[in-house]
Amino acid sequence: MSSLVENVLKRYAEVVEDGYVVEGGPRFKSYAVSNLRGGVGKSTMSFNLAYEISRKNSLLVADLCPQCNLTETILKGAHAKVTIANALTPKMLGPAFGDMPEDISYRVSSYIDDFKGGKACFAIPGDPELFAFPSSMYQQLQVALSRGEPKAVRTLLTSLHSIMNEEAKDKKCEILLMDTSPFYAGGTHLAWCAADALIIPVRVDEHSIESLNLTLDMLSNKSKDFNMWNDRAGGLNSPKIAAIVMTMAGSKSQLSSTPGKASQMYIERAVKLAEKHRNLFVNEDISNAIVVTDDFVSSGQISGAESIPISQLKVGRFHTVSEGKRLQVNKSVTRYQRQLRYLASIL
Template identity: 35%
Template structure:
């Protein structure tokens, strides 16, 4: 299967108008630039950013997509707390964590906390003026899967009420988000998940409309995407097995964001992926096409989106907890005693993030 349409969109980012696009090498195959840049995806309110592997870029993507919209609640369910550190600018999180908020659903004698989501602008000035909230993570989430499994085990043993009790547990995150979004009159939610499925990641799948799956340009990441697909499809795996006989919502995949992409430096090559990027774009595209029933449309070209390696800009953004959209070419920062400068390539990353945002919300 061809990835030409996916590559053509990279060129389309830079065209200022239809006249300029008409002179593009891709215009004969894709004459309508507006149509090319519209993925025709259903617009959902709640997303989980998920891949069952660490180091993919889930937290970075969550942080930047949160910044790039408004009226949103971001939730960090990974015990490593990477996105929490972005939102708090590296300061220790205070207040109610997602662990605190979910625990009363599993241990009924506990009281529910009244204040959960926090305004991000109070902790990270780059969010000043944005109606954006977040719920921090906790290292206690490492213990959450065993607590959840114990609660489900007890629920299974309740005579005549087993299904109801299991549904309440598996829908607990959804119920929590329903309450928080009503409280703040907000519809959008994005969840940063753990590389491990058990526990809060499992609950997040029942709480969202669809998944955004970051995949690096390496085989381990593609294997992780395959594992995620198995979890969505195979009734013998944890996700479907746990909801046996229950009528619960389950997400489809909205988008696979192929991260750390690189582009050819060959003379005359423009917006052409390098060999490694091309290989993995093709692998991901094939995997999507072969499992298209698990996606939100029936066209695999709609669901694969390349995202450049952030390189030095990513290092600067991560070290200073700055959204990529807030960086400008030639800005200088000091990191670990070294003076570093934002490269002009940051503008392409910004366009790519805008493209993702405009197609999901």
Template identity: 40%
Template sequence: MSINKIIARQAAYYAHDAQQWNNSPHALQFPHYASLLDLQLPKHNRYAICNLRGGIGKSTLTFNLAHGANDVLAVDTCPQGNSSSFFSSGGGVSGTTIYDALLPYLLPRMSFPSNIAQKVKTFNPYFDGLNVHFVPSSPNLYEFPSIMESALSQARGIPGVANIKAREQILNSMRDLLDRETKKVDTKKVLIDTSPFFSGATHLTWHAVDSLIVPVRTDQQSVNSLQLLIDILTDSGRSFLRSQDNLSLSSPKIQMVVVTHCGWSTRSGAKHEPNNQTKIYLEKVREIVATNIHLFTTNDPDNHIVPLDDFLGSGRISSAKSIPIKCLKPQQSFTISGQQVTVNASVEKCQKQLAFITKNIW
């Protein structure tokens, strides 16, 4: 399977206009510069950043896409709370967590909290002027799957059609919460950072969003986790479809696979061309996407795969200082753990890639 179009698109980021593109080695195969940069994806309001593996950049992507969206509600459903830390500039966050907000749907005697979403600009000055809110995570989310399963078990024991209503209320709880909170903060856009395990909040998230954005690192374990995610979406024997028996629930499509930690060839004349390892994993990802294209939002595999550079020093600075990649400038210096770290020129490439993702999802 050819990844030529995916590679050509990377080069197209850096062409200033169609005339410059005509001098590119990719122009013969892909002469239409503007169409190459338009993925022609349907624009949705609610996305989950999801992959059933940790350490591949879900929280970093959530943080940076939220900043690029300008107007969004971000929800952190991972008990590790990395994106919560980014939004709050590394400080502690008091108030209602996503765990607190979801619990009353599972335990009916509990009252619903009133103030949930918080303004990011209160904690992080890089979000000044943006209508970005977030709902923080909680370590209690580690316990949430067992609480949710207990609630579903009790609902199944209710006689007659009432058990259908009870189960739908539980499984649609994240959706109902988002309906309420987006009205309060005056936005339609939602980004949800998910955990590496499916049970619990991730399960509820899948019923609440329009589509998934799946980060996949350039290693075999991440590719395997992409296949696992697809298996859970399609296998009636697994919990996602099994729990929907006789219920009226929605299932997400996959909007985009973001291949993270990509490296680029240093060969002379190979400008903007992936190195061999990155090519191998781009090909593996494309094969999975093409095989399962019915799960995606269009029928063109090439339009669903977007490479993203290894952020290296810029990513370290962004994470340590809670600064969106978009706000970093080449040659800026920061002290991290007693070491001086400088933003290198490659940050501008990362900024173009993130802007491209943002443009094609909202």
């Protein structure tokens, strides 16, 4: 086992046993939660990070995934009159396709009482129309490219960046957070262009490690689509990696502060991939950017279904989720609460 992996596991134990956190605040203004695979916990993480960050910093969060899981959680199923698609369409296709809405975000504390008591948190809802968005987006980019207009390419690629910054200025938000889809094209591509740094959730399984490899390669390889378009725009920067979050790790027992052998194997592989792409990371010591979180199981289901941040779940309380299923919050939730606070502290 390498010293980097040992450092990751040592820090995991410190977080679980002592609630270790890093003092300070977010080092970047804008973050995207992203991995090119579904089911790794992006929306659950985005929702809970929105809560943790908004305790100290005013926050604007946007849902760039057409499945809209984050929107359903953060707005508790309320119908949104204005979505991110309403803002992106005129920016990307021009005023003939509608006017840019004046107000595109909703105050989260109006829907979720738990968000009261911190700093202001606003959310821009997602939209199923984003499933079809990539085709029109790349058509516009190809037109701009064929005319030899790098400035136009840059304007299109930074459209989400402009939207987020304009809304953040209007709502006086300090930090931006974007939840993305498992597909690179469209909203995720624009989120990478808008973000200063990425938070990459990686489930401890084979497919997630493969998607981590693909994600890091797309960010660093000059011949891949993302960097090619950055070059065509006259030289846009790639986001840094703020954190790789190993999700759904299994411990030997609920009392153990050491992940199980299978989880350790995937953690080691993630560390090796991070070493290979060391230039993408904020920290020289990449072990500081790798966070291990346990399998949230019922707590994650309750958090999403009931729109309750994991930090606000109470041990022993029962909750009714989908199809009348009743789940109880067990003592392990304290581990998850500590892990989420730690993750928010290193960003």
